[in-house]
Amino acid sequence: MPTENASKPLTLTEQARRAQLIGVAIDLVAAHGYAGTSLARIAEAAGISKAAVLYHFPSKDGVVQAAYTTVLESLIEFVGAAVEPHTGAAAVEAYIRSLVGYMRLHPTHTRMIIESLVAxxxxxxxxxxxxxxxxxxxxxxxxxxxxxxxxxxxxxxxxNGAIDAIVSTGLTDPAFDTAQAAEELIRMLNGTFS
Known part of the structure; x- marks a missing residue:
């Protein structure tokens, strides 16, 4: 039975199933919150039995934690790649643009992060x-x-509070231009602290 600490490597089929379950968990937590995401709901959305989910993860919390870790790693990699080539104010600007941009491009990831922080x-x-x-x-x-x-x-x-406000407004108002808001935040920051 594969677990988080299994000593033998996962097969390609096991890796694919785990990735599928993580994707399902991200979508469900984004749509229904942590409390509304059950092991049965994960299994149903993946088209498998609860026992099959438990073959890959020890519990609902195990799937959700793996989903959260996946989302957080993806966000960190995206933002890190954007910031890394820059220094000074350009690094701050790259951080703001990439963080807001990532959240705009990945609303389910954003909702997963928010749900985790609230929970x-x-x-x-x-x-x-x-x-x-x-x-x-x-x-x-x-x-x-x-x-x-x-x-x-x-x-x-x-x-970061301003970024949170930009992102949350973008989630509730699809017409809100988060990229423009990020640029305005950068102009404010540069005008205040330059």
């Missing part, structure tokens, strides 16, 4: 993103792109 206040990715933004802001101040006295911790909370 568990200390879920991974919550407070850590403030540290990431604070580091980018500090680096930008060191190279002279932002004023030296910037309070990176407070500004990180403010910027």
């Amino acid at each position: 568990e206040a200390d879920a991974p990715g919550g407070p850590g993103r403030h540290e990431t933004m604070a580091g980018l802001l500090t680096a930008a101040a060191k190279v002279g792109d932002y004023r030296r006295g910037i309070d990176s911790q407070v500004t990180a909370v403010i910027v």
Whole structure:
């Protein structure tokens, strides 16, 4: 029986089934929330039995945690690739654009992240993103792109709060231009701290 800690590698069929179950869990949590996502609902959406789901994951929580991890890794990889070639204010701008862009392109992932953060206040990715933004802001101040006295911790909370507002508005109002809002946030940040 494959588990998270199995010693033998998964077959291609097992990998495909796990990926399918993770995708189903992402869609269900996005549509129904954690509480509305049951093992039976996951099995039904995947077209298999609950026992077959349990063959691949130890529980509903196991599937949902794997789904959350998949979403978070995808987000981090996307944003990291966008930020990595930049320094200073350009890195901050790449972070804002890529984070808002990712959320716009992947609304089910966004809803999965929001559901996880609501369900568990200390879920991974919550407070850590403030540290990431604070580091980018500090680096930008060191190279002279932002004023030296910037309070990176407070500004990180403010910027991430603005990103949250942009993303949540985009989820509830499809006509809202999240890319334009991200650009406006960048202009505000540059105008205030340059």
